[in-house]
Amino acid sequence: MINFYKNACCLGALLAIGFVAHTQTIKKLTPYVNPFIGTGAVKGSLSGNNYPGATVPFGMVQLSPDTRDEPEWDAACGYDHNDNFIAGFSHTHLSGTGAPDLFDILFMPYTGDEKTRAGNAQQAGIGYGSRFSHDQESARAGYYQVKLDDYGINVELTATEHAGFHKYSFPKKSKGRVIIDLNHSLKKPNFGCHVIAAQFHMVNDHTIEGFRVITGWAKLRKVYFYAEFNKVIKSNDLVDGGTQYFDQQLLNGTDLRAVLNFDPADGTPLMAKVGLSTVSTQNAKLNLVTEIPAWDFTKTVAQADAKWERELDKxxxxxxxxxxxxxxxxxxxxxxxxxxxxxxxxxxxxxxxxxxxxxxxxxxxxxxxxxxxxxxxxxxxxxxxxxxxxxxxxxxxxxxxxxxxxxxxxxxxxxxxxxxxxxxxxxxxxxxxxxxxxxxxxxxxxxxxxxxxxxxxxxxxxxxxxxxxxxxxxxxxxxxxxxxxxxxxxxxxxxxxxxxxxxxxxxxxxxxxxxxxxxxxxxxxxxxxxxxxxxxxxxxxxxxxxxxxxxxxxxxxxxxxxxxxxxxxxxxxxxxxxxxxxxxxxxxxxxxxxxxxxxxxxxxxxxxxxxxxxxxxxxxxxxxxxxxxxxxxxxxxxxxxxxxxxxxxxxxxxxxxxxxxxxxxxxxxxxxxxxxxxxxxxxxxxxxxxxxxxxxxxxxxxxxxxxxxxxxxxxxxxxxxxxxxxxxxxxxxxxxxxxxxxxxxxxxxxxxxxxxxxxxx
The missing domain is CATH 3.30.2080.10 (GH92 mannosidase domain)
Incomplete structure (x- = not known):
């Protein structure tokens, strides 16, 4: 067969010229992408098993809601359009597979007026999800949004290749909290799934990092994260199974959750940027600061849209x-x-x-x-x-x-x-x-x-x-x-x-x-x-x-x-x-x-x-x-x-x-x-x-x-x-x-x- 790629040294430049010229003459294509297609079956059928969350072409991060505490094969992507409950937003997902896995580093914002911090930490162990409705949910290429009915929080998500960007709009004066769950996974012990090791490390009053080593359908995966918030973390409650630790800087275990507490909402959104890596927390940080250097959520959404536009334009x-x-x-x-x-x-x-x-x-x-x-x-x-x-x-x-x-x-x-x-x-x-x-x-x-x-x-x-x-x-x-x-x-x-x-x-x-x-x-x-x-x-x-x-x-x-x-x-x-x-x-x-x-x-x-x-x-x-x-x-x-x-x-x-x-x-x-x-x-x-x-x-x-x-x-x-x-x-x-x-x-x-x-x- 003739080698039509022999001038590969010029390929990138020529493609770039072609994309620019072509894009100038056409209407936008990303509005035709509907991430909800194939996300949930009518009764007795299959549908696609797709997730609606934010990702970019061939990216490592797929930031999307999980509508199950422990997803199984019937919601292998973590999301089922027939559900009315969100357990949280994890950063990795499979698209349309017949078996579940990933669901790494789950974040969930919530509000609460617990009388004691022990009660706050307890909630992290007994459930923290929220109901939602599709009429207050939207998605497009590189962007996802939903209103959490139980807390009145509007959640917006976008992504880069190696990082997720969260934007939480809390009801004014409500006490804002974010749970990070390192134990969230496919249903254990399916595929032998269990967390081998995990860690939280409070880097400073705006930053938390950590990792988990987990086995499941894919054997022994290492997932490192580095997360920055735009507001001060006033206190933290770290949980390992049934044991609670207050304002601790480091925690290792196998059933870890962190509750991060913030000042009452002042009308400005709480935002979180989360970088991932398979190598180290240092690389997760490098991925994050390289791809999302600023706190400009709108710009990151636009960049994701542009990446999709370029690929769809082909x-x-x-x-x-x-x-x-x-x-x-x-x-x-x-x-x-x-x-x-x-x-x-x-x-x-x-x-x-x-x-x-x-x-x-x-x-x-x-x-x-x-x-x-x-x-x-x-x-x-x-x-x-x-x-x-x-x-x-x-x-x-x-x-x-x-x-x-x-x-x-x-x-x-x-x-x-x-x-x-x-x-x-x-x-x-x-x-x-x-x-x-x-x-x-x-x-x-x-x-x-x-x-x-x-x-x-x-x-x-x-x-x-x-x-x-x-x-x-x-x-x-x-x-x-x-x-x-x-x-x-x-x-x-x-x-x-x-x-x-x-x-x-x-x-x-x-x-x-x-x-x-x-x-x-x-x-x-x-x-x-x-x-x-x-x-x-x-x-x-x-x-x-x-x-x-x-x-x-x-x-x-x-x-x-x-x-x-x-x-x-x-x-x-x-x-x-x-x-x-x-x-x-x-x-x-x-x-x-x-x-x-x-x-x-x-x-x-x-x-x-x-x-x-x-x-x-x-x-x-x-x-x-x-x-x-x-x-x-x-x-x-x-x-x-x-x-x-x-x-x-x-x-x-x-x-x-x-x-x-x-x-x-x-x-x-x-x-x-x-x-x-x-x-x-x-x-x-x-x-x-x-x-x-x-x-x-x-x-x-x-x-x-x-x-x-x-x-x-x-x-x-x-x-x-x-x-x-x-x-x-x-x-x-x-x-x-x-x-x-x-x-x-x-x-x-x-x-x-x-x-x-x-x-x-």
Whole structure:
């Protein structure tokens, strides 16, 4: 593939020029971001599991309300729109995940007239939250506000990359207090969660610092903070479990809360600035004073808004107001993570708990089973410099740990989910010529991570049997299919580097999916080490994360997971006619009650948009000469399974993947094979989409008559010439240009059906 990034030394300057010029000609985009989308489900459904609080693109801090004292999986982000209680405002959160963690350094303002300081400290131990209502709550990109009903306090929050900024407006003459809780976390002892050590240190009468070391979904995280207030701390009550200490300067323990007492409110807000670090309180202070040097809350809000505006500006769309709100909120969600955990001086805590330094940022929060599918391919288009940072951070784990991330959180590996999906992310970035990546280091990392046994990846068994036996590793069908795809990716990089023996080895392994295909039933079915298939077999039966051959899905949904060899899959099914007939059944077959588990939602027949195994399937009709059916189902998903309400997603948003699906699909194409550089055309939702690319190029998609009725492509032109391919390549996009569609209400069954018009992988 052509390296469109070879002039990387000029990239930053050219991008900056492009952003300035482009921004001058458009309306602001941040008003279209609605952080409440996907924050709470209607009864019996999933919604997104998103938080509404303040953050900046790829920032370490996510300052947001927690509506649960001990969040669990159903409010893994800490917030549920159906709740009417706020426990406090913590500084770190996960966006749309299916498991909870973080919730670090919780602050909560309150008022009180306790007769004794013992009573004041006691309140810190028995509960200090407040009721609230949504009609006194607001949020936008980089800003959050709520009125605490029980105390009459108006809370405003904003953030920088490494710091949070709080503004509390107390009722006049009320006694202002702030609780800092270092024990607030996910529900203990889930994931073995407990605080190992914590500390408060009163630095002076305006400042408190400290840390906590905690284990949970991410193992042994160190979180340091440095907090300054704009008013004098008149006294403090420090609490360790049931023991209270008054006006003490230092306290160590495992169940710590601090009550900071201030003079009665005089009509001016109490403000707090809080810096975080994984390294030390000194670095937390450095982060704070560097990013928020003054007490100008309004300016910090404006700076956060400007950072979001710059990133959102990289894709300009035209459509209805509702479509733009869904689109830009989705784009916003894709840009929340991965998170840069390196301090402003480049220090960060590596996976081996030693301090390292980097000039390019150190990123974590890699929900790779989700995000390799669409979020990371999107980053290669609109975040090439950060894509290099993501890849180099993954390679850093390989160097220290021996293999690439599976699911990395706060710099730690938690082994969640299956496959080795850092591999397609790295291979995709290298093959697309993203600058700043050492190709030889990248190849070493992807190859050795594919031959070294590690949890969930028994490669010796893999090569011995040519599949994963269920009695060796559960979820065996899903693991076999997904590891086969990862092996195809390794093979492509081996081919680029002329490593013939490696290419032969890995391309052979990429075909192991054939060893589980059962022609009699037409499904991929599990085998044990004796070669016998598991019985009885019900293709509608769901698996979760163990105890079943399928991961968060069923045999129907995994029947289509061979993104690197769809042509081979079509042949397995008996040809194009049988393939499309089975797709038709897939999209119309309803399962029986009780056969669907909590990981599946957003159904169209057996298609479950609420979870990732289904995400590419609507686009498979293109490979068999029926692209109008892809157009029909993509339009249906975009219009019915995304909305502007708190239940605006069909399932967990999963660190940007659910959103990236919409961003791509609304523009008109999607990466079925995420590492191929090929995007399969669906149907454009937006009337116009413009991607601002490196080297000041733009790629424009026009569909001026696209509407709720006009969902079918009648014809297309690329740069003025007739275009009949049902795919477009990275090379086409990066050159810049215009892809224009004529849309209509009836399917054109003649466009894009030729053999040469179909995607090849």
């Amino acid at each position: 894709i300009q769309v035209e459509g209805t107001s509702q479509q733009k709100q869904i689109f830009y909120t989705a784009l916003y969600h894709t840009l929340i993570q991965p998170n840069n955990y390196a301090d402003v001086n480049g220090d960060y805590t590596d996976i081996d708990y030693t301090t390292h330094n980097t000039k390019g940022g150190f990123y974590s929060t890699f929900s790779l089973w989700d995000t390799y599918r669409a979020a990371h391919p999107l980053y290669t288009l609109i975040q090439p410099e950060r894509s290099a940072g993501f890849v180099n951070s993954m390679i850093s784990q390989y160097k220290a740990y021996g293999y690439l991330p599976i699911w990395q959180l706060w710099g730690q590996e938690n082994y969640c989910m299956i496959g080795n999906h850092a591999i397609p992310v790295i291979v995709d970035a290298v093959l697309k010529g993203i600058p700043g990546i050492d190709i030889n280091q990248a190849y070493e990392a992807v190859k050795n991570s594919s031959v070294t046994d590690h949890p969930g990846s028994p490669f010796k068994v893999w090569e011995k049997f040519g599949y994963i036996p269920e009695n060796v590793l559960s979820q065996s069908v899903s693991v076999t299919l997904e590891m086969g795809y990862d092996d195809w990716c390794v093979a492509q990089l081996a081919k680029k580097l002329h490593k013939t023996a490696d290419y032969t080895r890995f391309i052979k392994r990429s075909q192991y999916f054939r060893n589980l295909y059962d022609a009699q039933t037409g499904f991929f079915r599990a085998k044990n080490t004796d070669g016998k298939r598991l019985a009885p077999f019900n293709p509608l039966q769901y698996g979760g994360n163990g105890g079943n051959p399928y991961t968060e899905g069923n045999a129907w949904q995994y029947d289509w997971y061979v993104p690197h060899d769809v042509k081979g899959l079509i042949a397995l099914f008996g040809g194009e006619q049988q393939f499309t007939a089975k797709l038709d059944t897939f999209f119309t077959l309803n399962s029986k009650p009780g056969e669907v588990n909590g990981n599946a939602s957003g159904f169209i027949g057996q298609y479950a948009h609420g979870n990732e195994p289904s995400h590419h399937i609507t686009y498979l009709y293109n490979y068999a000469g029926q692209p109008w059916k892809t157009q029909r189902y993509v339009a249906k998903i975009c219009s019915e399974l995304y909305n502007t309400s708190s239940s605006g997603y069909a399932g967990n948003e999963d660190c940007g993947q659910m959103s990236a699906w919409y961003v791509f699909s609304a523009m008109g194409f999607y990466p079925v094979n995420p590492a191929s550089g090929v995007y399969v055309i669906g149907t454009p939702v937006m009337r116009k989409s413009v991607m601002l690319l490196p080297l000041n190029k733009r790629f424009t998609v026009l569909a001026p008559n696209s509407s709720a009725e006009n969902i079918y492509i009648q014809s297309a032109r690329l740069n003025g010439k007739p275009y009949t391919h049902t795919f477009i390549t990275q090379q086409d996009i990066m050159k810049g240009g215009t892809l224009e569609f004529v849309m209509g209400p009836k399917a054109n069954e003649h466009w894009g059906i030729g053999l040469a018009d179909r995607p090849t992988n």
